[in-house]
Amino acid sequence: MATNSSQRAHKIPQSVLVVIHTPALEVLLIERAESPGFWQSVTGSKDAVEEPFEETAMREVAEETGLDGRAPGHRLSDWCLENVYDIYPEWLYRYAPGVTRNVERVFGLCIPRAVPVTLSAREHRDQIWLPWREAADRCYSFSNAEAILLLPRFS
Structure with a gap:
């Protein structure tokens, strides 16, 4: 909730x-x-x-890559996994006072083949398709790497 009209609402x-x-x-x-x-x-x-997590997933995929998760041949799957983690101190100001943890729901989106995507330049600068183990090794986030390592189980 914003405290005045010049501030954005807190992140959920x-x-x-x-x-x-x-x-x-x-x-x-x-x-x-x-x-x-x-x-x-x-x-x-x-x-x-x-907003249902599935809708959040579809929206974020479209915003960040230009891909339509509902396109023919695309299959979004809810892995029914949630990561709970502490929000980095430098980002706490984005959340309501007292909020220190985030719940992250994990999904997979299978598409028929690797394709170039349309990145949101405001958020991302480059893209790469890698075999799953290499992708896990390249991830900055531990929870992201861990999710990729689970991919064979959920694909």
Whole structure:
């Protein structure tokens, strides 16, 4: 909730992690614009508490890659896994006072083949498709790497 009209509403401490992959287990990683070398899968927070995690996942995929998770041949799957982690101290100001932890729901999005994506230049600067083990090794985030290592179980 904003305290005045010049401030944005606080972020909701519920987010998604979407591992975009092919049937051959190639994984898309995108590099954060403000943090060169920070490679990750698609992530993002809910826009509203009542927004279903699946809708958050579809929206974030579209915003960050231009991909349509509902396109023919695309299959979004809820892995029914949640990561709970402490929010980095430098980002706490984005959340309501007293909020220190985030719940991240994990999804997979299988697409028929590796394709170039349309990045949001505000958020990301580069993209790469890698075999799943290499992608896990390249991830900055431990929870993201761990999710990718689970990919063979969920594909």
